Amino acid sequence: MQRIGCVLHIGSSGNIILKAENLPRVGDKVVDENLKLVGTVFDVFGPVSSPYVAVKPDMGDIRRLVNRVLYAIPSSKPKVE
Numbered sequence: 141m142q143r144i145g146c147v148l149h150i151g152s153s154g155n156i157i158l159k160a161e162n163l164p165r166v167g168d169k170v171v172d173e174n175l176k177l178v179g180t181v182f183d184v185f186g187p188v189s190s191p192y193v194a195v196k197p198d199m200g201d202i203r204r205l206v207n208r209v210l211y212a213i214p215s216s217k218p219k220v221e
Contacts, residue, residue, distance in 0.1 A: 142212045144170065144181075144193055147205045155182055156195040156202055156210075163191060164212035170195045171211050178202075178210060 145161040156170075156179065164170070168181045182196040195210070 141171070142214065144210050144212050146209050147207060148192075149206060150202055151194065154197065154202075156197055156205060158193045158195065158210060160184070160191045160193045162212075164193060165215065167215045168212040169215070171213060172205065172208060173211070178205065181212065 142162050142164065144164055145158045148157050148159055151157050163184060164181045166181050166184065170178045170181060172178055177198055179195045179197040179199065181193060183194040184191055185194065186192040
């Protein structure tokens with residue numbers, strides 16, 4: 141499990157937007173501090189020095205996640221080199 145960062149807001153498309161502390165891979169599952177599934181990493185965007193992460197939610201009431209820390213559970217897909 142890897143800390144992604146803190147939720148900034150809910151985007152206009154309904155995705156959860158986080159300020160990234162550690163970069164997850166697209167497709168990684170995202171959980172809260174109680175290991176409850178929140179969604180899946182949908183996109184990583186912004187400047188390389190200060191990236192953001194968009195998470196496609198798999199739950200209702202996502203507004204409660206604002207200002208909370210989320211974590212990534214790496215997908216089991218092998219890393220392509």
